[in-house]
Amino acid sequence: MRILVTGGAGFIGSHLCERLLCLGHDVICLDNFFTGSKDNIIHLMDNHRFELVRHDIVEPILLEVDRIYNLACPASPVHYQYNPVKTVKTSVMGTINMLGMAKRVKARILQASTSEVYGDPQVHPQTEDYWGNVNPIGIRSCYDEGKRVAETLMMDYHRQNGVDIRIIRIFNTYGPRMAENDGRVVSNFILQALRDQDITVYGNGSQTRSFCYVDDLVEGMIRMMECEDFTGPVNLGNPVENTILEFAEKIITITQSESKIVFKPLPQDDPKQRQPNISLATEKLRWEPVIDLETGLKKTADYFAAKMI
Secondary structure: OEEEEEOOOOHHHHHHHHHHHHOOOEEEEEEOOOOOOHHHOHHHOOOOOEEEEEOOOOOOOOOOOOEEEEOOOOOOHHHHOOOHHHHHHHHHHHHHHHHHHHHHHOOEEEEEEEHHHHEOOOOOOEOOOOOOEOOOOOOOHHHHHHHHHHHHHHHHHHHHHOOOEEEEEEOOEEOOOOOOOOOOHHHHHHHHHHOOOOEEEEOOOOOEEEOEEHHHHHHHHHHHHHOOOOOOOEEEOOOOEEEHHHHHHHHHHHHOOOOOEEEEOOOOOOOOOOOEOOHHHHHHHOOOOOOOHHHHHHHHHHHHHHHHO
């Protein structure tokens, strides 16, 4: 098939492009390089089935494709809060443009939504039928509400125009090619540990996260795209929950670091708990993560250590 991956030079997008090429597809990687990097896809450039297009999905584009994976959007607070208006435009106008393309060429489209649609959840673990607890005027709402509107658009194009859609809600994902400067807990902690710097924990470290290795996520995305008669949304993430403090301690052990843990105030609207219920993914996609946290963290730490040499 001819497959378009928007945000294809990003962390998750580059792994998805790689996997789709391995499956024998032609892949068009579309990216504006705001948070994506050519370094993430440079090893794919000699593959004759791979095309790179520098483009911002806020602007319309005409392409002929069979499948669209819509991943384009800055996904870490540091980046999406840098230009919050542009973040909303990417989620809303960008999704409209991709849905318009899907409608025109009769392509199936998958929207990469996020666990952030649940906000600071009052239901734990989070199931797909939970409507969320999102602050619509907070500093994170440009991302949270943008993704919620993107889901609305997907469903409305599906109901009104018969567009063939799939919606996934991605929970915390980590692995090689994460951006060093994205301010997320995995890259922050690993880099601080490798440099023997203090590891910064916000709050008292009791807030929880569930971390899914990127290869597991990509497998779930492809299974969802190829699943017939199921639009989603479906949670994709690792249901094994860890406190941030436990996580920091695990990274210190894995990297054999001399780092100390220091505590700072919790940012506004930072969720206290985040854990997916993946029973729907298990039932519909026969999917669950297979890479444990220790194995994934070692691979990620090795990646960052190699970049520092």
